[in-house]
Amino acid sequence: MARHVARPDPRAHWVLLLLGLLVLLAALSFHGLVTGVSGGSGRAAGVAAPAPEEVTSSGPVLRLDRPEPVSRAMPDRTIALTFDDGPDPQWTPQILDLLRRHDARATFFVVGARVNEHPDLVRRMLAEGHEIGSHTYTHADLSAVPGWRRELELSLTRKAIAGVTGREVTLFRPPFSSQPAALTAPEYAALREAAGTGHVAVLTDRDTKDWQRPGVPEIVTAATPERGRGAVVLMHDGGGDRSQTLAALDTLIPALTGQGYRFTTVSAGIGAPASTVPAAVDSRIGGTALRWTQTGAGWVAGGMNLLLVVALLLGVGRLAVQVVCAQIHVRRVRRPRGPRRVVDAPVSVIVPAYNEAANIAATVRSLVASAYPALEVIVVDDGSSDGTADIVERLGLRGVRVIRQANAGKPAALNTGIRAARANLLVLVDGDTVFQPDTVHRLVQAFADPTVGAVSGNTKVANRRRLLGRWQHLEYVIGFNLDRRMYDVLECMPTIPGAIGAFRREVLLTVGGVPSDTLAEDTDLTMQVLRAGWRVVYEERAIAWTEAPSSLRQLWRQRYRWCYGTMQAMWKHRHALREPVVGGPTTVGAGGKLGRRGLPYLTVFQIVLPLAAPAVDVFALYGLIFLPWSSLVLAWAGLLLLQTFTAAYALHLDGERYGPLWTLPFQQLVYRQLMYLVVVQSTVTVLLGNRLRWQRMIRTGDAAALVGATPPGR
The missing domain is CATH 3.90.550.10 (Spore Coat Polysaccharide Biosynthesis Protein SpsA; Chain A)
Incomplete structure (x- = not known):
């Protein structure tokens, strides 16, 4: 009713609010991708055409940055143990302890997001003489995602490893892969694209399928090469219960060592130079920033979950108090105790x-x-x-x-x-x-x-x-x-x-x-x-x-x-x-x-x-x-x-x-x-x-x- 002189209402806060909400959505989305909440890390459904025969009949180590594929395989009585999906805070340290106890070396294909979550485990892998490679940033099936996503998955993983270790990796294993014979045309195309950014693909000779937890004897049998041949053996140190994997390793390594086998990394097994090289400064800085971003996004997601829980509890508590008080008020007003003086x-x-x-x-x-x-x-x-x-x-x-x-x-x-x-x-x-x-x-x-x-x-x-x-x-x-x-x-x-x-x-x-x-x-x-x-x-x-x-x-x-x-x-x-x-x-x-x-x-x-x-x-x-x-x-x-x-x-x-x-x-x-x-x-x-x-x-x-x-x- 009365009119007061007023300054114009502020407007910039709406822009800031919108930008803040966009940043929040970006942080939550990044967290969703990193943690695999979206379900986008599953393998693509459907039947695809096989890869070219010269690849499906080749060795497990593939260099595809040349017109013709070049493959390598492990020499006889040489085992390259490889572990996917880590690092895992429960199982990876136990596997590392077991390998150290048996004086064996292995290659770990790490998921970039988990590298940022557990950087000390990755540093320990390198310090104890093991080799690391890329397993994408979010465990995505590269054959089923757009080209920009494939490039981003590999780039972010390299940055994550560089930020944690100061090294860049060249070995790469795509999620959901197995032996070369099982390679499909879309998967081969994804490997060719990865080779363009300096990655060497590593598949496997022996897939133990330990993620299915078939039993320790079955895992040992699946990991044992035939007639003294060498092999790249696929196991997992993350993604679930790996107690059977640990027990199988404790049986497999002594048994094959007694038969004259040696356990080494993929690069050492094929006589190649070390697959990790010093990272450039910008890669290290970018990796560190990526780790901070992932950590911050996790805090944001956790904070939002806490906010929702608190809001829900407050809302339910408010409703309960309102209902109880309403009942008390109704009884008090509609059924008063004793006579009440009329006010006139x-x-x-x-x-x-x-x-x-x-x-x-x-x-x-x-x-x-x-x-x-x-x-x-x-x-x-x-x-x-x-x-x-x-x-x-x-x-x-x-x-x-x-x-x-x-x-x-x-x-x-x-x-x-x-x-x-x-x-x-x-x-x-x-x-x-x-x-x-x-x-x-x-x-x-x-x-x-x-x-x-x-x-x-x-x-x-x-x-x-x-x-x-x-x-x-x-x-x-x-x-x-x-x-x-x-x-x-x-x-x-x-x-x-x-x-x-x-x-x-x-x-x-x-x-x-x-x-x-x-x-x-x-x-x-x-x-x-x-x-x-x-x-x-x-x-x-x-x-x-x-x-x-x-x-x-x-x-x-x-x-x-x-x-x-x-x-x-x-x-x-x-x-x-x-x-x-x-x-x-x-x-x-x-x-x-x-x-x-x-x-x-x-x-x-x-x-x-x-x-x-x-x-x-x-x-x-x-x-x-x-x-x-x-x-x-x-x-x-x-x-x-x-x-x-x-x-x-x-x-x-x-x-x-x-x-x-x-x-x-x-x-x-x-x-x-x-x-x-x-x-x-x-x-x-x-x-x-x-x-x-x-x-x-x-x-x-x-x-x-x-x-x-x-x-x-x-």
Whole structure:
């Protein structure tokens, strides 16, 4: 209502938010690829044509960077033990210990991502005389991925090894490979492409299939060459339980050594120079940066998992507390203990109005029609330019007064009405609100308790025919009213809505009237009342119909002001955190319950979790890309079902129809995002110290249409 000079709203934060979310998605995606969450490391399905015969009938070591393939094989009585899929923190050290005990050397084809996870094991391999080679970065089937992915898999693995050891590797074994005879045309093409970047392919003569865990004797038999011949033997030191592999090695090595076999690396076995060479500086730096990136991505993924668990636990805990408190509140209100004194003292209703021509007549008529014996209505026209005051005066209704003043803002208009009121019980009403005939009576009955200083009514959305209105209707019923029942039971009600609230006159005078230094004057005032030692309660049967924003733009402006103003009020009353938890209307400064219960609840559920919501949505997008859809759909359906039960329970408590429940899934796709972006914008505005101006909503008169009609959903 009052207009304040304001700096333009900040805009750069939206770019920063978008960039941050993109970085988060990139980190999560990288983690998904690295850990194989996507399932993309499986072997491609289908039957492919075989590789050329000169390759399928060749030796296991292939150099394919020349027009004609060149192959090598192990000499007689020479065994090159090779291990895939490591390093593994459990099995690789045990295999290394066993090889050292038997004075045997081997070649380890390492997965780049696991190199970054366990760099000390790779360094130990080289230090103990073993050889290392590339097994791709994520254990991907290179014959089934695009060319850019093949190049990236090999490049990243080389960088990872360079960053950890200072060496670059040339040996390469593709995942899911076996003997040359089993090589397919696509796999051969992938090997040729790898050869172009300096890699020498190493397949196998003897595939033990130890990953199937067929038994120690079977592994030993599969690893033993025929008639003293040499062989490249394929085993695994990662990817699962390798206890049978260890036991087989402990049998195989002594047995073949006794037959005159030697165990060496692939390069030494074929008489080639060492396959590792010093890495360039840029490769080492790149490898180190890659390891930091992978580690950081792991932390991000872990943090997101923790955030989701915490958010889920908080959400379920919140629901449990709401349901329990709602049940307590229902029993307390609907089945009171003992007789209760009827309150029929005079009441003054104060209606601040600024350009409320669309609804003001209906608001005043509904108030005058109240079934209450002693009621005066004071309309304070705050400098309206649309004839609001004239409309009220032309009604000529008995017991209605109009006060005109220059535009000074809603708090000033309310304070003007408070000063002019004759009664000791005051009801504050927005100019777009319609009361039911029993609303005032039900609202003030709580004042029979002398410790009650203020009462919140039950605000309902009048214009709920369209989708946006239904979403707000559900929000009011689920969030606002369930929360108010909980606040009532916990005695920490932070907000009496401007649409309908009742106060003792002495309470308003004690706290200095309606404050004007925050945009959420209703929240600010309620917190002051609590801190003055008075109880604030919720009366579910005192119903007021209000006109909710009818467009996304209007909704954004309204919620932006609410959120920003609530943050102002929370900061203003932050000292309630240190106040004692005591009660009674004579105890000044008794805001302990607000500080211990209300403010932490607002901080967690209205600021912190909404600020984390964009990251949660990015995590959901990550799930769509990398996680099985069945799991994701099941999780989403479970959460939606929980929300539906919550909404149905809230609608039942409020006596509403269940029809709007069908809009819940769509609410999660649009409305929820709008609400958390409001929190982001408000937080940035607060941090930058900007002053937000009042934003008036355009009225359509939907609330006015309820006068004399059957309210919706009843």
